[in-house]
Amino acid sequence: MVKLSELAVLASERLQAFRLVNSKFPPIALFEDVASEDEFELLYQIQALTNPRLKNEVGHLEMIPRGEIPFGIPGCSYAAAPFTHVNPAGSRFSDGRFGVLYLADSMDTALAEVRHHQSLYWSNVPNLNYERFVFRGLSCVFVEAGMKDATALPMTDPVYAPDDYSHSRTLGRSLKDAGCPGLRYHSVRLPGSHCWALMTPRVVSSIIQAAHYEMVWNGKLTSVSKISEA
Secondary structure, eight states, X not given: OOOGGGSEEOOXXXXXXXXXXXXXXXXXXXXXXXXXXXXXXXXXXXXXXXOTTHHHHHOOGGGSOGGGXXXXXXXXXXXXXXXXXXXXXXXXXXXSSSOOEEEESSHHHHHHHHHHHHHHHHHTSTTOOOEEEEEEEEEEEEEOTTOEEOTTSOTTSGGGOSSOOHHHHHHHHHHHHHTOOEEEEEOSSSTTOEEEEESOSTTEEEEEEEEEEEEEESSSEEEEEEEEEO
């Protein structure tokens, strides 16, 4: 199994990457309304007095230190949400005990990754004959300085196992424990492309809406199409 120390460290480079989120999840206004940690704490305490849904909206804030949240950037809520709304079932590089911001090198790569996981999920929903899902495409600017590079590993490495995440989650836990900001790795769903697993949102300088995409389920995902520009 690959060790974290065996992976090269990436140099400082400002990059653009892409992501999809379900449009049923709107941006979290509280993250967008403030420019600093102090402002956030004050507004959170005020709104908590009158908004019983606030905790559901912002998620589990205890899962991320306030200093990790990039307050004041365009799209702060998009950057922070994966770390406060964590899937307990986990993902490739997390066992569900911490969040990861996944990004792709192109929108096509992001679509391939999401299409795979959506197909798995909806195929297990009984009696679902037809449904339409709309996703918001996001464009993200970030710096990969200090991240580890797993693209030197062959696709035969257990980290890239299509459906067994045991090795990749061990690597993800090592990244998190070491305070490493993230990992660049090969896309498993679109060969020849690559993705990033960000362990912190603090490296993000902007994450904004790019376009909307529609996925149609008819016993399987039968179509994926762009339905609007930003």
